[in-house]
Amino acid sequence: MDVLNKVLARLIRRKGSSFSGISTDSRTISEGQFYIPLKGGRFNGHDFIKEALAKKAAGYVYDDEAFAGPSGYRVADTNEFYFLLAGKYRRALKTEVIAITGSTGKTTVKELLRKIIRDAFGSCAYTKENENNLFGVAKTLLALSEKERYLVIELGTNKKGEIKKETKMCDPDIGICLNIGPGHLEFFKSLKGVYREKASLVSYVLKKRGTVIIPDDSMFEEFKNAENVLVNSGSKDFEKISLNFKGRRINIHVSCKLAMFGENITAAVLAALVLGIEPETVQESIASFSLPRLREFKFGKITVIDDSYNANPASFKLALDYLDGMKGRKALVIGRMLELGSAEKRYETEIFERIRNMSPVFVVAKGPFAASVPGDFIKMDDPRKIAGYISLRAADIDILLLKGSHGTEVYKAAHLLKGD
Numbered sequence: 040m041d042v043l044n045k046v047l048a049r050l051i052r053r054k055g056s057s058f059s060g061i062s063t064d065s066r067t068i069s070e071g072q073f074y075i076p077l078k079g080g081r082f083n084g085h086d087f088i089k090e091a092l093a094k095k096a097a098g099y100v101y102d103d104e105a106f107a108g109p110s111g112y113r114v115a116d117t118n119e120f121y122f123l124l125a126g127k128y129r130r131a132l133k134t135e136v137i138a139i140t141g142s143t144g145k146t147t148v149k150e151l152l153r154k155i156i157r158d159a160f161g162s163c164a165y166t167k168e169n170e171n172n173l174f175g176v177a178k179t180l181l182a183l184s185e186k187e188r189y190l191v192i193e194l195g196t197n198k199k200g201e202i203k204k205e206t207k208m209c210d211p212d213i214g215i216c217l218n219i220g221p222g223h224l225e226f227f228k229s230l231k232g233v234y235r236e237k238a239s240l241v242s243y244v245l246k247k248r249g250t251v252i253i254p255d256d257s258m259f260e261e262f263k264n265a266e267n268v269l270v271n272s273g274s275k276d277f278e279k280i281s282l283n284f285k286g287r288r289i290n291i292h293v294s295c296k297l298a299m300f301g302e303n304i305t306a307a308v309l310a311a312l313v314l315g316i317e318p319e320t321v322q323e324s325i326a327s328f329s330l331p332r333l334r335e336f337k338f339g340k341i342t343v344i345d346d347s348y349n350a351n352p353a354s355f356k357l358a359l360d361y362l363d364g365m366k367g368r369k370a371l372v373i374g375r376m377l378e379l380g381s382a383e384k385r386y387e388t389e390i391f392e393r394i395r396n397m398s399p400v401f402v403v404a405k406g407p408f409a410a411s412v413p414g415d416f417i418k419m420d421d422p423r424k425i426a427g428y429i430s431l432r433a434a435d436i437d438i439l440l441l442k443g444s445h446g447t448e449v450y451k452a453a454h455l456l457k458g459d
Contacts, residue, residue, distance in 0.1 A: 042185045046127045047073060050120070051100070051112040058097050061181050063121070070095035075121050076106075077174065084117065118174075125177035126208040134164070134187050136209050137310055138244075140194040140202055140237050141217025141254075143354040144303040145171065147330060148215060151307040153191045155324040159316045164190040169348075171195035176205045189314075196236055197378060203239040213313055214244035214251040215306050217271075218353065219258055234258045252309050254302065269313070271306050280304055284312045291322055296330065300357070338456045339433050342367070345457075347441045347450040350376045352386040358442050359393055367437030372403040372425055372452055374443020383409040391416075400436050403428065406447050422451035429456065 048056045059071035065087035068074055074091040076084025076099065085106050088099055098110045102117050114120040129136070137152065139145050149165055156163040164187045166179050171193035179192055194205045206214075219234045241262055244251045248267065253259045255272035262268050269284070278298060280291045282305045289308065297304055304325070311321050334345040342365075346358045355376060362369060371394060379386055387410040394402060395413060402416045403425055412418060419425050429439065429452075443449035 042131050043128055043181070046131050047124060050124060050127065051098070053112070056098070061124070062091070062096070063178075065090040065094070068094050068096055071097045073097060074099040075124075076101065076117050077121060078118055122173060122177050122204070122208055125180040126210065129180045129183070129208065129210055132183060132185060132187070134183060134190050135213075135314070136190045136192060136211045137213040137215065138192050138194050138206065138209055138211035138240060139215045139217065140196075140240050141215075142219060142233065142237075142351060143357065144217045144300070144306075145193045145195065147300060147303045148217065148307045149191050149193050151304065151325070151328055152310055154328055155307065155311045155316060155321055156189050156191065156314065158324045159311075159320050160188060162187065162189075166191070166193040169195075173201060173205060173208075176208055180209060194240060199232075199236060202236050203243070206240050206243045210247070211240070211244055212247075212249045213310055214240045214249065215310055216241055216251070216253050216259070217303065217306055218254050219256060230258075238262075250313050252306055269309050271302060271309060280308075282308065284309060289318050291318070291325060293325055296361070297325070297328070300330070336457055338429070338439070341429075341433055341436055342438045343453070343456055344438065344440045345450070345453040347374070347443055347453050348445060350374070350442055350444045351379070352376060352390070355390050355442060356393065358440060359390075359397070362438065362440045363397055365438050368435065369397065369399045369438045369440070370401050370403075370429075370432070370436040371399055372405060372429075372439070372441045372443075372449055374405045374447025374449040375408055377444040377446050379409075401432065405443060405449055405452070422448065422455055425452040426455035
């Protein structure tokens, strides 16, 4: 805590202060911790300052004079103070930061890369769960051990300028941009808008003279010949991925399942090679790696593919590719792809057509959709009824895919099938 205490003491202009940690939650705060009351659309942490002090918080910040007190410190905005503290703390550490952004695949790359680093060097900090927004990035940084050598962090966005702000906060040494897809079009209006948002990571890292890994995409043409740029142009074949790294041809043997996610695998491999990890070590780590999002489990004799964590057009098509490559009688439970704005109907129609071309035994469409759901799809919203219907039809299918944006709650049907 020495480094964090020093950084915090400088920011609140109180020399020699000592706190046992940082907390933004009055419900779980411990004695001696410093309380930062965050604000959102439906809550204001200032309302819980008294509760934090009752639990013996050693200090707090506030931006509303009504909450002034002997152990309080006035700041312009408590949210911005939280981000500033996280950024200052990160820069006070010697941790090497690898930041990942992209429309799809961030979690797969993060999980694989942190496994490779952990296998090679013993430990690696990383983004937990879905904490890839501004607040999640700050939380991840402030949770870093002073002795941690590596951090793999996801940068997500649904608002213009967030990636730039997150990038500045975590100050990456290596930046990975995976792809530009039609996610969050409601906010960015076009693929060009999505590109500009994601490319802010690339620009920052290059200005810092770090290394960036970019997709082999014409949108990134302006960066392809720049120094310290690696273009992720690896090729994939049956159970093998090949890529070039500084004049070396690297072949990585993978399972058929992983080969379908070749661009994600090669991005993680390139980052590992930049860190100086030998290809043999990378190969060993990949051999025991399981995809984090495409969770598979058994419901009776049915293989259930639970990809209900989130959805956009690119990830939906990838899940359908995966399903299409499996043998057996197939069925689906699908939900909407949110945050696509006016483009949602068009992308839904493409997904519906692709699904019908696969000739599944049945498709359950959960909740409302932007486009007209085909008449042969079964409309159903209650997760219990969906799980019950699948039980009734269990003898008719071998494989079930569940896919939809998190807000559609397709995952509740998956939990019921798992018995959670």
